[in-house]
Amino acid sequence: MADSFRISGAGRFSHAKTARFTFDDKPYSGIEGDTLASALLANGVHLVGRSFKYHRPRGILSAGAEEPNALVGIHRDAARKTPNVRATVQELYDGLTAVSQNRWPSLSFDVGAVNDVASPFFSAGFYYKTFMWPKAAWKSLYEPKIREAAGLGVSPDQPDPDHYSARFAHCEVLVLGGGAAGLAAALAAAESGVRVILVDEQAELGGALRFESAARIEGQDGWTWAQGIAARLKAMPNVRVLTRTTAFGYYAQNFVGLTERVTDHLSSPGMDQPRERLWQVRARRVVLATGAIERHMVFADNDRPGIMLASAARTYLNHYGVAVGRNVGVYTANDSAYAAALDLKKAGVNVAAIVDLRDNPSGDLIDQTRAAGIEIHGGRAVVSVGGKLRISSMTVQPRTGGKNQRTIPVDALLMSAGWTPSVHLFSQSRGKVAFNEQVKRFLPGTYAQDCISIGGCNGTDELSTCMDEAYAAGLKAAKDAGGKTAKAAKPKVEADEVWSRGMLGAAPGAEAGTTVKAFVDFQNDVTAKDIRQAVHEGMRSIEHVKRFTTNGMATDQGKTSNMHGLAIAADELSRAIPEVGLTTFRAPYTPVTFGSIVGHARGSLFDPTRRTAMHDWAERNGAAFEDVGQWKRAWYFPRAGEDMHAAVNRECVTVRKTAGLFDASTLGKIEVVGPDAAAFMELLYTNPWQKLDPGRCRYGLMLREDGFIYDDGVVGRLAADRFHVTTTTGGAARVMNHMEDYLQTEFPHLKVWLTSTSEQWAVIAVQGPKSRDIIAPLVEGIDISDAAMPHMSVREGKICGVPTRLFRMSFSGERGFEVNVPADYGETVWEALWAEGQKHGACAYGTEAMHILRAEKGYIIVGQDTDGTVTVNDAGIDWAIGRKKTDFVGIRGMKRPDLVAPGRKQLVGLKTKDPKVVLEEGAQIVADPNQPVPMTMIGHVTSSYWSENCGRSIALALVAGGRDRMGETLHVPMPDRTIEVEVTGTVFFDEKGEHLNG
Template sequence: MKRLTTGGRINRDTPVTMCFDGRDLPGFEGDTLASALLAAGHKTVGRSFKYHRRRGVYSAGVEEPNAMVTLHEGAFREPNTRATCVEAQDGLVAASQNAWPNIHLDIGAVNNLLSPFFSAGFYYKTFIGPFSGTGFWMWCERFIRRASGMGRAVHLPDPDTYEKVTTTCDVLVIGGGAAGLSAALAAGRKGARVILAEQDTVLGGAILSDPVGGESDFWLKQIELELHTLPNIRILTRASVFGAYDSDTYGMVEHLSGCEGQPRQRYWQIHAPRAVMATGAIERPMVFGNNDLPGVMLAGAVRSYLNRFAVLAGQTALVATNNDSAYATAIDLASAGAGVTVVDTRTEVPQALREQAETAGIRVLRGHAVIAARGRKCVTSALVAPLDQNGQPLQLACDLIAASAGWSPNVHLWSQLYKTPEYRPESACFIPRALFEAHLQPAGLVTAPMEMAQIITDGFARGSEAAGPDGDAGTVPESFDGGPLWSGNFGPVWCAPGVKGKAFVDLQHDVKLSDIDQAHLEGYVSVEHLKRYTTTGMATDQGKLANVNALARMADLQEREIAEAGTTTFRPPFTPVTIGALVGQDHGAHVRPTRRTPIHDWHVAQGAALAEAGLWKRAWYYPQGDEDVGAAYRREAAHVRAHIGLVDVSTLGKIAVQGPDAATFLNRVYTNGWKSLRPGRIRYGVMLREDGIVLDDGATARLGEHEYFMTTTTANAAKILADFERRLQSDWRDLKVHVTSLTDQFAAMALAGPKSRALLQTLCPDVDLSPEALPNNSFVEATIAEHPVRLHRMSFSGELAYEIYTPSGHGQPVWQAIMTAGAPHRIIAYGTESMGTLRIEKGHVAGPELDGRTTMEDLGLAGLASSKKPFVGSVLRHRPLLQSEDRAQLVGLLVEGDEGARGGSLIFAKGAAPEGHGEGWVTSATYSPALGKYIAMAFVKNGQARLGEEVQIVNLLENQTSSARLISHHFFDPEGERQNG
């Protein structure tokens, strides 16, 4: 192995230094990690999955089974990455895997000596049997699972960023080779919106494996120039389309790691009514003894490393083939100075190829096959035998075996949509069936063409068809000499008779030829059963190299044709997809969208401690000094009762209810009546579910004759709107009503405390805020600091209070104006914790009491249920079980001691043993600064008739018991003098 001094498509002016297994690894811009490893002479780059055998670079693309590495370090570590697909970047850190202590001295290699015991299904036979029960298997499974896998993932949070994109186009072209470029050109010329997706870093596909400076390069340059001039074509490189789904949807991952200022990966969901699949083909391995030794490679890969990366993979090469295409590799190797021998299974080889080989000084052995590779750490020779068995095997010295058993078209995406491909015997491969109405049409190598002109013509035709009948695609680009492709005289598909040594069908999972034979002997006749029993095709390469060879061997053993044996099911993804790409930013704090109120930045600037309320970030409390939440909420609540406070309630659900039948609609969803509500007034209401259980509560203002402004609890805002929309679309289609969410359109704040009217009057001098002009449960339009507001006089705290609504863009200026004007009144901002304390003191119900189990009777709100009209839940609320006197009813608890109560604690009669579920439970608890005591709200069986009774509160989680007295849940100002004053 060596780097050539000239040639290749690498940028020799930009060297890079990487690190592999702790040692510097030189390379150039344009290299892959695999090409740099080969250029530096690294023959062994990893160890195999089961037997820990030495493995070297085998291919040059996504099909790579051996060169699996771990990239980066620490939290950025990424295991099981193909070195063949990793761009060489300065500072890149990579490490081999599945070996200890290192790949050159691996203790796990002892498994290779024990391989007779590790045949297909060995764990079932060894650990589960008549003499070993399930318990023994469960014990052994822990160690088996610990030994399984290859690379090791980290348990640290992923610091990389990811993005998701959803887009549409008229034509999606998958693959940037000759066929894909021709298809994109045709569709682009006809004016279609085209996305051209290529998984490599540059366009060209198989053209990049041709010698530099040839006519294929000129063709590629001309096509690229024209494509870049068409504004309707979007070219995406490093973009792998991994899945084809229903409704013309395709999944794609764009790899941007190392691109400055970009996320690591971008997940694309593409909706394209027409797509062209120009995904090319993958070369098949030949199966012979020790075909996994470092130095055994695919012939096409050897040619790629030579012509694209200027890496000569061997000085003495043996090209083992059964088809024409490998001769291009042999000729290019000879031109680079390597000694080359071609071992062709066929007795008849086209005369033109023989002549080219002779001219290049290549020895051709026809009718022969490699039956074994020889060497301890890498290939040193090959055992070659005549297929007619007339003659002795030859041992040929070599340091490289370039093998080609034909080509397997990448039919995966097509099969994901249209199921089983068809087998073409003359090309010895599976190709997509002809479905003329299919929205995804194959083109190019994936259809097994015989010459380059056919690839270009086919791609151009499919692109033109996908773009539709309108427009002019122009003429088909001229072809060029693409070298030998498929031919009609294939030799044996999978291997020659007389194989010696371990012959691997699936290199990554260490599935041997003998494992396929054993599965046949044990009665496995289905390809799906064969796959699962032997694990063939179940590794990260998903059988890209192994499947056809395994199927061919199975068919041969069953004396059937390959077409009869069929194929396994192709499922997405075609290439591995990271969880990060699929999840994007939807993890950690971003697992759901984070919602912030219009006043959020002010809270943060004031040092507020934030709490999550559903999707919202809300100000929990505003600490002073070293205050904890307990000290802060007590101070804030006491200050509001004595002076004035401002709290952000923008998270309340806000719904506009509009239309001639708006009042009728409200009459149906609320339990109380709404037709009598006058414009300018507000009414509190309760909603029920169909089963009579309380759903939500809130206040609704009548803005005009046919317009209402409804508020709901924060938690139920989306649920209520969805329920309204469903009813109007299906249940009450006759109502002329429209509902619109205004939650994000309005900022809301509550000003509470005995000084609130005086403060508002200074801010709104032109508005009469007297109790006579603006009584409780009414509103008025006003301005604050020239910003429009609507003042709702209503109270959640039990104090004289106003809710102030303003368009979101005015929220922070209005808030700041109130805080500035309130300084002489000793105004403070208070958070949700103290707001909860104020509402508990007043006895207002909230989320803990509206938990989906309570009725209006339980809550003491039965007086709000109208008997003069039907409403949602009006019938089922009268079920006997919901009217039972033994139901738990809302009461207050005056708690003794200095500990208080905890929500969820159980309530038992005084002196009773704390067994079972008790007689009730605590819903909300706090320390009341106004009362100087711990209080709580609770549901107790027949509680209203037991006021004054002593009970015990038992917290089983904290093993705490306290005493309390049942009282009314209206602890503070039960007559409402303060809020109505």
């Protein structure tokens, strides 16, 4: 189909190549540089979608990110189907395939439109009242149907074949918005020599200069000036310009999230290019130049296709060379719509009439309009429109009412109720907006971060004032960030457009008492009547009105609807707008794809996989692995014909009888160094450290401030000023953060340095009666006899010729050593130890055997035998608290009355009456199995295993008053039976600890 609405000589892409595309399987053509919206309008297509609730016909409302109606699906191939793409920002490329949404069987004939006829039954909040009875129908009928109807587009059903990337960046000045204000601020800052990043969501910089035809800057029209400044900025080495990039979130400490659309505008994107790029930017100073968003007029049937914002019509004409109609009407309460009428008239488009709510509009633009021969109907309102799938006429009457009506044929209607500053990012920064009663706008008020708002988002309308404000802000931002004084001259504005203030709320004809559908929120079908109903039903806060009506809760986040909704609610409540409140602006500013957030983290890269230095050896020797956090850990080492249980039983018995090798590299390791290292350890751990001799180790227990167990591990003192701290595998990062937090905020006077060394050391645990015989031939410079190196000692020397920190310690209850060597030598040293171990009949054992061996000895695992509510006394390890200590993190918390009260759950052992029955971990425990349901649970099983060494099942459990129940029979109810258990101590094997030196 020919571009019948393309205006010859208009727009900025007249010499561009043709781009062919389809919409609902119908072929069309546009030109490169078009958006899908401008290309459809060029082909005379206004009907592009159906509304969510009523399935009303909807057209293109805007020309930017605020678009609530024109949401389409973009289908590149079977796997690349993207729903809810705004046609106003989707750039056209040759071969683009788009489909409309939320309709069946077709866009022009949609069965769902019956909802519009039944709209009296679907008023605001109807779902809160309708789906309450019968109660049983919720799960069987209502919820499935509601979920089926929810949403507009269809989610893709195949894995996304595209890839995404992420970048981190730092700069002194980050400018968000590439319009006239943003360009001026970026230029001023860049000339000062600081690093500048300029961001804009459009394909080209210029902002509102895309449509403003009267602006002249430095002797050029505004758009030409903008392109010259853009080229100048791109050529500067200290400036990064990011177009097609949206700032979607403003977070703490001037951290801003950006999404860059890299290939969505290309017909054949290269496989080496990401589809989108996530930028995470930290800036010294942020300049917000996000502009303002035009509001629509709230009147009867204002959602008909062909009705759009005046600024959008100007954009399609002046930038894309497309007329939105041949006989256009204008409805306004604001001067800027007159500029749209003049531009259309000059392009040869007939402007049927301008309907202005103001009684006597005046000013230069109005004078020019009259001189151009365009009818102006002042003091009048549009009270209805003709047409269904596209507007065909508008009916006008005096705004004060009466029967003096006139119907004017039109094929498009432009509207403008004024401009709303885009304070979304400012609000996200935790800044507080303030309502300006004079101009009826919320403007930036109290700043919470190091940023400044300029231009339209600051309520500055006039271009000349805007440029002065922007240039000054850019200079100051650069100076505050350490830049020098700029030499460039401030851009001079020679011609400008001046806008008036506009109006808020419903227009005459849609006021209280009327039943017309005057839409406030287009996407969610929220009318002025709905908002009034919310007030009548008791909603007093705008947040409650928002949730009751869903106003502002669609994908456009209420960019065009929020202020109208607020004004209507305030009017109905007879209260000032600030008294009703303001809804919260939350990230993201516009929808962000899962792909850009996830980046490479999917499939095998969904979570980083961490492997120890001995991983390859374990893999070669048939290990079965389990995931422990991000680590791959050897779970057990099956031999031919063995299942998991047989392999684990063999490993446990071998460790007790001879020896076993275990990869313990995943333990967290932190170096605590400095003259105050011991004092720091005293404050962070319950144990005493000042008198611990270098070369000795101690079990270390760490609490939270509330007195509950946080982490544990063995700590070796290497020197007076150096400790080697180990943590649980899962606690490595949090313990490091915990230590750093206290060092920086509570104990900054201490001279201590913390270094995470978890990845630097490979750790090989050699456990069992033959452990010393295995390591002895390989150790150099260390006396490992019992007398010279008793249990809980640490020595430094060499093993296999490489440096080692050798710990005499055990998590199995047997004589044991932990060999720490630099990770690069881990596999080599393991193989040497393995060769020695084979001479003594040793085995390799995995995490499952490790768990059983420690449980046989009653050694706890923090996070398994504790749950965040377990105290030192609950766990039965009061011996880990220094008797003379008066201060450490958690000491006051652990003394709280409820933490020392009788009857708390305590860690005990359990033996099933039938020794062959193994309890399920997490199983609940009761005292009386015959009590009525729901039973009173007195505890739960934390660890449960079959112990080949004990010849029976063993378990640990947290039981109320557990230590007072020794020998008592309790019960574990299961779905098929109730299991009797006897309460015992926590040590099941070698109660006297003789094996540690065996």
